[in-house]
Amino acid sequence: MAEIKKVVLAYSGGLDTSIIIPWLKENYNNCEVIAVAADVGQGKELSGLEEKAKKTGASKLYIEDLNQVFVEDFIFPTVKAGAVYENKYLLGTSFARPIIAKRIVEIAKAEGADAICHGCTGKGNDQVRFELAIKAFAPEMKIIAPWRIWNLKSREEEIEYAEAHNIPLNITRETNYSKDKNIWHLSHEGLDLEDPANEPKYDEILELGVSPMKAPDKATYVTLHFEKGVPTAIDGEKMDGVSIVKKLNELGGANGIGIADMVENRLVGMKSRGVYETPGGTILYHAHNKLEEICLDRDTYHYKQGVALRFAELVYYGQWFTPLREALSAFVDSTQETVTGDVKLKLYKGNIIDAGVTSPYSLYDEEIATFDEDEVYNQADSAGFINLFGLPIKVQAMKKAKNQQQ
Known part of the structure; x- marks a missing residue:
């Protein structure tokens, strides 16, 4: 191994990083290992990490509270973009890694x-x-990725390594799902989920909420207020971003909202199956899109949908710190100048049902859209519009008919 005296380890205290500390010291001449645990909303998972890290060989542990920056600078910009990977994944793990x-x-x-x-x-x-x-x-920093160079080939062998080195684990072979949790979501992969034919054991794996089948029989109403695309209040109570996400997680989780079972296309080329819990995020995405329906003009709204797909790819592929992502965020921010207002939703057994939307910048004009008599729209004008809009189709049909007659 290369001469390494001091290594900083991205440390979660899970199976992989727990055994990496002694592995690094064994393979890099007893180098100093400094563990860094980023607090992005894991909650109790951070409990006891310092003692555990030092017992397994780390010289110190940093626990960095990144929740506010995570929500305001990574999560909300992605929500404003409407970015969803492959129609389901709300990018919970993806945008946590760059920060x-x-x-x-x-x-x-x-x-x-x-x-x-x-x-x-x-x-x-x-x-x-x-x-x-x-x-x-x-760019000059050496990166060590043990999974690419060590002899351990499976999570089973990792557990055996941990047992041999007296490293305490909070999992068993039967509950050895690969999970990632933060303030935004919780993911589940591995074990029985590796076969897409298997129905997830929701009653066993769900942690952020309940399945729709176990949600209450009574609907829950919630009203979100947005300022320039950013949520700022729930039911009239102003809150910071972290509090909003936490509150919506509680409401969504209790009503079986935001459970996604998907087979996705990983960047490295393979397909993988995972179950994601994103209760609060699912509510936020829905509410934000509902507000955009009345605040954005048609062309901007449609063009932004294409931007959302590319934005989601950039986030999923780890390209957050790139000129293109920054440029797309600048475009998105410009579209959000008028995305201000209130969205009322009804949460019921896994469903989000629209219950009303208002905005001082609404482009919806009831007087124009009404089926009743009005004084602002001349329906006869539509004939000329259709003649011009349909002219290419008419010319093509006429030409086709003429050719068939020859």
Whole structure:
């Protein structure tokens, strides 16, 4: 192995990173390992991490509270863009990685580290997301990815390694799902979920809420207020971004909202199956789109839908810190100048039902749209519009008929 004296490790305390600390010390001449745990809303998962990290060989542990920056600078810009990967995935893991990697780089530089290490597998997307962010802020930094070089080939072998090194784990072989949790979502992969033919064991795996079948028989109403595309209040109560996401997670989870079972196309080329819980995020996306329906003109709204697809790809591929993502965000921000108003929703057994939307910038004009008599729209005008709009179709049909007669 290369001469490495000090390594900063992206540390979660999960299976992978728990065994990486002793592995690094074994394979890099007892190098110093500094663990960094980014608090992006994992909650109790951060409990006891310092003791665990030091017992397994780390010299120190940083726990960095990134919740506010995560929500305001990564989550909300993505919601404003309307970015959804492959129609289902609300990018919960994807946009968490760049902010974590950026902070790790800052700590690595401050500590004078020789390398940064992560526990991402060689099959996944996260290795790309972490390393692209590292390259953006420390292009000269050496990156160590144990999954690409060690002899361990499975999570079963990782557990055996942990047991041999007396490393405590909070999982068993039977509950050894690969999970990622933050303030926005919780993902589940592995075990029985690896076969798309298997129905997920929702009663066993769900943590952020209940399945629609177990949701209350009574609907829950909620009203969200947005200012320039950013949610600022729930039911008339002003809240910061972190509080809004947490509150919507509670409401959505209780009503079985935001459970997605999908087979997605990973960046590395393979398909993978996962179950995602994103209760609050699903509500936010729905409400934001509902408000845009009345606040954006047709051409901007349609063009923005195309931008949303590209934006989602950039986030999923780990290309957050790129000129294109920044340029698309600038476009999105310009479209949000008038996306201000209130959206009322009804949550019921996994469904989000529209219950009213208002905005001082609404482009909906009831007097023009009405089926009743009005004084502002001359229906006879539509004949000329249709003649001009349909002229290419008419000419083509006439030409086709003429050719057939010859």
